[in-house]
Amino acid sequence: MNDIFVLIEHRQGVIRDITFELLAFGRNLANKNNAKLTAIIFADNSKKIIDKIKTQADKITVIENPIFKDFNAESYQIALAEIIKKENPFITLIGHTAFGMDLCSSLATELKIPFTTDCLDVEINGKKLSVTRQMYDGKLNVKLQLQENDSYLVSLRAGTFPAEDGNLNAEIEKIESPISAEPDYRKFIEYIEVVAGEVDITKSDVVIGIGRGIKEKDNLDIIDEFADAIGGVVGCSRPIVDAEWLPKDRQIGSSGKTIKPKLYIAIGISGAFQHVMGMKSADTIIAINKDPNAPIFNEADYGIVDDLFKVIPVLKNKILEAKA
Amino acid sequence: MNFGLTNDQKMLQKEVRNFAETELKPLASEIDVSGEFPSENIKKLAEMGLMGIIVPEKYSGSEFDFISLAIAIEEISRVCASTGVIVAVNNSLVSYPILQFGNEEQKQKYLPPLCIGEKIGAMGITEPNAGSDVAAMEATAKLNGDHYILNGTKRFITNGTAADTFVVFAYTDKDAGYKGMSCFIVERDLEGFSLGKHEDLMGIRATGNCELIFEDVKVPKENLLGKEGDGFKICMNTLDVSRIDIGAQGVGIAQAALDESIKYSKERKTFGKPICHHEMIQNMLAEMATKIQAARLLVYYVGYLKDKGVKRFSKESAMAKYYAADIAVDVTRKAVQIHGGYGYTKDYPVERFYRDARILELYEGTSEIQKIVIARDLVK
Amino acid sequence: MNIIVCIKRVPQTAEAEVKVDSSGKDIEKDRLIFDTNESDTYALEEAVLQKEKFGGSITVITVGDEDSEETLRIALAKGADEAIRIKVEDLDELDGFKTAQILHKIIKDMDFDIIFTGCLATDDAYSQVGTTLAKLLEIPHASLVTKIELSENSADAYRELEGGLLEHLKIKLPALFTIQTGINVPRYASLIAIRRAARKELNEISKTEFGEMKSNSFIEELFTPPVSKLAEILSGNPDEVSEKLTGIIKEKGLI
Numbered sequence: 016m017n018d019i020f021v022l023i024e025h026r027q028g029v030i031r032d033i034t035f036e037l038l039a040f041g042r043n044l045a046n047k048n049n050a051k052l053t054a055i056i057f058a059d060n061s062k063k064i065i066d067k068i069k070t071q072a073d074k075i076t077v078i079e080n081p082i083f084k085d086f087n088a089e090s091y092q093i094a095l096a097e098i099i100k101k102e103n104p105f106i107t108l109i110g111h112t113a114f115g116m117d118l119c120s121s122l123a124t125e126l127k128i129p130f131t132t133d134c135l136d137v138e139i140n141g142k143k144l145s146v147t148r149q150m151y152d153g154k155l156n157v158k159l160q161l162q163e164n165d166s167y168l169v170s171l172r173a174g175t176f177p178a179e180d181g182n183l184n185a186e187i188e189k190i191e192s193p194i195s196a197e198p199d200y201r202k203f204i205e206y207i208e209v210v211a212g213e214v215d216i217t218k219s220d221v222v223i224g225i226g227r228g229i230k231e232k233d234n235l236d237i238i239d240e241f242a243d244a245i246g247g248v249v250g251c252s253r254p255i256v257d258a259e260w261l262p263k264d265r266q267i268g269s270s271g272k273t274i275k276p277k278l279y280i281a282i283g284i285s286g287a288f289q290h291v292m293g294m295k296s297a298d299t300i301i302a303i304n305k306d307p308n309a310p311i312f313n314e315a316d317y318g319i320v321d322d323l324f325k326v327i328p329v330l331k332n333k334i335l336e337a338k339a
Numbered sequence: 340m341n342f343g344l345t346n347d348q349k350m351l352q353k354e355v356r357n358f359a360e361t362e363l364k365p366l367a368s369e370i371d372v373s374g375e376f377p378s379e380n381i382k383k384l385a386e387m388g389l390m391g392i393i394v395p396e397k398y399s400g401s402e403f404d405f406i407s408l409a410i411a412i413e414e415i416s417r418v419c420a421s422t423g424v425i426v427a428v429n430n431s432l433v434s435y436p437i438l439q440f441g442n443e444e445q446k447q448k449y450l451p452p453l454c455i456g457e458k459i460g461a462m463g464i465t466e467p468n469a470g471s472d473v474a475a476m477e478a479t480a481k482l483n484g485d486h487y488i489l490n491g492t493k494r495f496i497t498n499g500t501a502a503d504t505f506v507v508f509a510y511t512d513k514d515a516g517y518k519g520m521s522c523f524i525v526e527r528d529l530e531g532f533s534l535g536k537h538e539d540l541m542g543i544r545a546t547g548n549c550e551l552i553f554e555d556v557k558v559p560k561e562n563l564l565g566k567e568g569d570g571f572k573i574c575m576n577t578l579d580v581s582r583i584d585i586g587a588q589g590v591g592i593a594q595a596a597l598d599e600s601i602k603y604s605k606e607r608k609t610f611g612k613p614i615c616h617h618e619m620i621q622n623m624l625a626e627m628a629t630k631i632q633a634a635r636l637l638v639y640y641v642g643y644l645k646d647k648g649v650k651r652f653s654k655e656s657a658m659a660k661y662y663a664a665d666i667a668v669d670v671t672r673k674a675v676q677i678h679g680g681y682g683y684t685k686d687y688p689v690e691r692f693y694r695d696a697r698i699l700e701l702y703e704g705t706s707e708i709q710k711i712v713i714a715r716d717l718v719k
Numbered sequence: 720m721n722i723i724v725c726i727k728r729v730p731q732t733a734e735a736e737v738k739v740d741s742s743g744k745d746i747e748k749d750r751l752i753f754d755t756n757e758s759d760t761y762a763l764e765e766a767v768l769q770k771e772k773f774g775g776s777i778t779v780i781t782v783g784d785e786d787s788e789e790t791l792r793i794a795l796a797k798g799a800d801e802a803i804r805i806k807v808e809d810l811d812e813l814d815g816f817k818t819a820q821i822l823h824k825i826i827k828d829m830d831f832d833i834i835f836t837g838c839l840a841t842d843d844a845y846s847q848v849g850t851t852l853a854k855l856l857e858i859p860h861a862s863l864v865t866k867i868e869l870s871e872n873s874a875d876a877y878r879e880l881e882g883g884l885l886e887h888l889k890i891k892l893p894a895l896f897t898i899q900t901g902i903n904v905p906r907y908a909s910l911i912a913i914r915r916a917a918r919k920e921l922n923e924i925s926k927t928e929f930g931e932m933k934s935n936s937f938i939e940e941l942f943t944p945p946v947s948k949l950a951e952i953l954s955g956n957p958d959e960v961s962e963k964l965t966g967i968i969k970e971k972g973l974i
């Protein structure tokens with residue numbers, strides 16, 4: 016079988032976790048299907064990256080150019096399309112991340128190859144490819160069969176596959192960048208950091224996460240009181256930030272903060288994977304949600320299926336009693 | 340015959356429901372407890388165009404028909420019965436009579452501020468000694484040069500504490516009986532006009548209900564609505580229309596009670612199964628749903644008659660209001676029953692619905708009065 | 720500034736029970752409430768805000784069944800000037816790629832400066848339509864945009880990356896932006912606007928006019944996600960569960 020390609024994702028000099036997840040997944044897929052795993056690095060300087068991943072792929076293809084210092088989906092698309100056209104891998108794996116989401120559709124469209132996003136699993140069956148992904152707020156899984164083709168593109172959900180150490184010794188191939196300048200119609204300017212607020216939710220042992228189930232801003236009082244009682248800080252899901260009920264630096268999840276507290280209590284949060292990515296490393300996770308089918312219960316250690324407005328005040332008092 | 344809603348009615352329903360769920364619902368239980376008039380919400384309601392639903396666009400209204408009015412009041416009442424009646428009064432008890440009986444100047448002066456939320460309207464018919472028997476009212480207005488001198492006390496006035504524009508009834512000629520009654524637009528800032536007792540109500544607690552006291556208030560002559568002696572006619576005609584709103588309010592409260600009951604009955608388990616699988620609970624749910632739908636159709640029907648230009652529909656309007664009130668009380672009572680002891684606590688909204696529903700049998704003509712109207716027509 | 724906004728009507732499933740239907744390839748829809756896809760409402764609002772600033776007109780387009788007319792009309796009531804529905808009766812055979820191709824067929828002949836789409840539809844969750852469409856139209860794009868500043872021929876777009884980091888890009892117009900939630904505060908449609916919108920003509924185009932189009936994929940089956948690890952659900956009334964939970968928290972030495 017032709018190669019399996021994995022696109023290396025890095026930002027501000029740091030290899031993103033998704034890279035190791037893709038490599039581990041790609042390696043398993045390659046082993047199962049007798050294929051070679053090739054990692055593709057676009058960077059201005061690839062040395063540090065190569066060092067970190069060289070045990071994890073059969074081959075590393077490196078395209079070094081100053082234009083790849085920062086991510087520009089357009090430059091990546093043009094260059095990667097050239098390489099894929101030439102090498103014709105059976106499948107190219109890219110992270111379903113903010114980078115991947117900006118890159119993949121146009122890449123697949125340019126190459127005219129079947130593509131699907133946000134996959135949890137990929138199965139190769141001869142020349143056929145089927146994937147598993149989620150729909151309807153994570154309440155259902157779907158198995159999709161892609162149009163049969165020689166080459167496929169798939170983006171994988173971050174945080175789904177455990178990273179693994181490798182024992183390979185990758186052959187390194189450096190190739191000229193197919194482009195030498197950023198396209199003039201899309202220029203990368205800069206990265207802008209989120210301004211830090213007064214509370215740092217990544218530093219607290221106990222974090223109370225609040226979601227759309229809180230219904231209105233005024234109800235945050237109940238949560239603040241509860242957080243005070245248990246001695247934690249309040250973080251939230253994205254809709255709470257969208258509604259401007261809490262500042263951006265309290266958002267937990269893929270486009271917010273990643274937290275690793277000893278205890279995380281998710282209240283009125285459905286458990287969308289973007290949220291889960293930010294809190295799943297908590298030691299103990301408790302979920303309070305009135306919907307018994309909410310995906311958050313698949314992540315939690317303990318769950319209460321009930322109306323948060325009924326539970327929280329009682330729970331607060333019990334905690335206070337227990338502390339006294 | 341057509342039982343479907345039009346495009347604009349469907350869209351109005353959807354958008355008002357979204358608005359009510361997001362903007363009004365969060366406050367509903369809080370203002371029920373505090374009794375505080377939801378002034379902040381009035382601005383948002385006005386921006387949506389809900390304070391002047393049936394008023395033509397040239398007076399800054401939304402120019403919808405009466406079925407749409409019913410739909411809007413139902414959706415609002417479904418999350419907050421207090422806000423439902425606040426909006427109903429502004430539309431049907433105040434804007435409507437000005438629109439129907441006012442002259443062009445009065446319409447231009449009073450309607451736009453009522454529609455855009457700059458001013459709030461209230462209506463004063465009821466007095467300490469005149470409730471069901473409207474003609475027994477004691478308030479008087481004596482012409483004196485270019486103004487009337489208004490004296491009297493109005494009781495139980497919805498929106499009273501918050502309103503700026505009052506439609507008030509008083510006798511200009513007591514000897515002429517009900518034909519001597521007249522109707523005035525009275526502004527809040529007139530000298531001698533004060534607010535009396537604020538009512539601490541059982542339900543719809545955030546409606547600014549209070550007494551209006553008029554002591555030698557000089558009401559400009561041009562504020563007479565219609566002619567002298569038109570008062571009783573204006574009053575009855577207005578109530579025929581406003582009973583659409585009250586019917587719709589009943590349907591909204593009842594629907595909310597049913598929604599909560601369905602949800603609760605699926606969650607609560609007794610004797611090993613969710614209570615919605617017990618036949619007696621199902622019996623209640625089926626009755627509730629059927630009655631609500633029947634009431635809704637009665638209410639829509641009156642709206643349809645009004646929209647079609649039918650002149651007299653007192654009987655139909657009384658039927659809709661009486662029936663909707665009746666089933667709202669019945670449905671909310673059943674909702675409390677389905678919730679068991681929890682239904683009797685403030686942890687669930689159904690106790691509020693039950694209290695709120697109770698007003699429907701009382702205001703804008705008690706249920707007894709509605710039946711009198713219906714029966715009189717039957718045997719006339 | 721002529722703006723096209725692509726929107727979609729989707730079932731609201733975050734708090735609803737979602738069941739697979741008898742075909743095994745679709746869900747039971749009759750009890751679900753449908754509304755405009757969340758990020759699409761932000762995309763539309765962004766278009767209206769830009770129009771208020773720069774003038775021009777807004778065209779909303781949906782690929783959808785008859786029920787989507789309401790979605791379009793609500794968009795008209797919120798500030799769009801024109802609405803187009805590309806008629807498809809069997810929505811289930813659409814994947815993100817096919818939808819983008821259909822949109823491309825109609826948009827390629829239109830005059831526009833900007834296209835806004837939502838960044839993700841909550842039903843099929845592809846995050847694919849906008850970015851694919853941009854490529855088909857051969858215009859630049861930026862996805863997951865949470866802030867945008869327009870000038871004559873270009874836009875400063877700010878994409879939201881992991882951790883809330885923003886990627887600032889300069890993009891030449893015409894361009895396509897997929898809009899992330901939270902970029903603005905979507906408005907309600909006023910009653911007057913609803914009344915006007917309800918009477919407006921919608922442009923309807925049959926998909927068959929574009930000829931056959933290929934999907935990228937076919938649904939084999941829908942199923943309830945297997946549970947890797949299910950929480951231990953504490954049972955009882957609020958008092959009982961709180962008691963149990965407090966015990967657990969205490970035992971773990973967290974208080």
Ligand SMILES: Cc1cc2nc3c(=O)[nH]c(=O)nc-3n(C[C@H](O)[C@H](O)[C@H](O)COP(=O)(O)OP(=O)(O)OC[C@H]3O[C@@H](n4cnc5c(N)ncnc54)[C@H](O)[C@@H]3O)c2cc1C
Binds near residue numbers: 309
């Ligand atoms: C690119 C991208 C990045 C994203 N990044 C993030 C991110 O970083 N963080 C994030 O959180 N999201 C993120 N999201 C959004 C994410 O997809 C979900 O939309 C979001 O997490 C949902 O938030 P929620 O759980 O609060 O709301 P919902 O999904 O609406 O869930 C609300 C929950 O509350 C429950 N509930 C309601 N009322 C009560 C009650 N009275 N008692 C108990 N429970 C109740 C309901 O059953 C439901 O499960 C991102 C999305 C995209 C497309």
Ligand SMILES: Cc1cc2nc3c(=O)[nH]c(=O)nc-3n(C[C@H](O)[C@H](O)[C@H](O)COP(=O)(O)OP(=O)(O)OC[C@H]3O[C@@H](n4cnc5c(N)ncnc54)[C@H](O)[C@@H]3O)c2cc1C
Binds near residue numbers: 472496701703704707
């Ligand atoms: C919350 C609230 C808001 C209100 N808002 C307004 C408002 O905005 N503007 C306004 O003008 N008024 C308002 N009212 C007044 C309301 O319309 C009157 O209370 C109502 O008309 C009944 O009058 P009453 O209270 O004097 O009862 P009464 O007329 O004294 O009636 C007492 C009882 O006798 C019954 N009864 C009376 N006559 C007969 C009869 N002939 N045959 C059989 N039974 C009869 C009645 O049905 C009732 O059961 C409001 C009242 C309340 C409580």
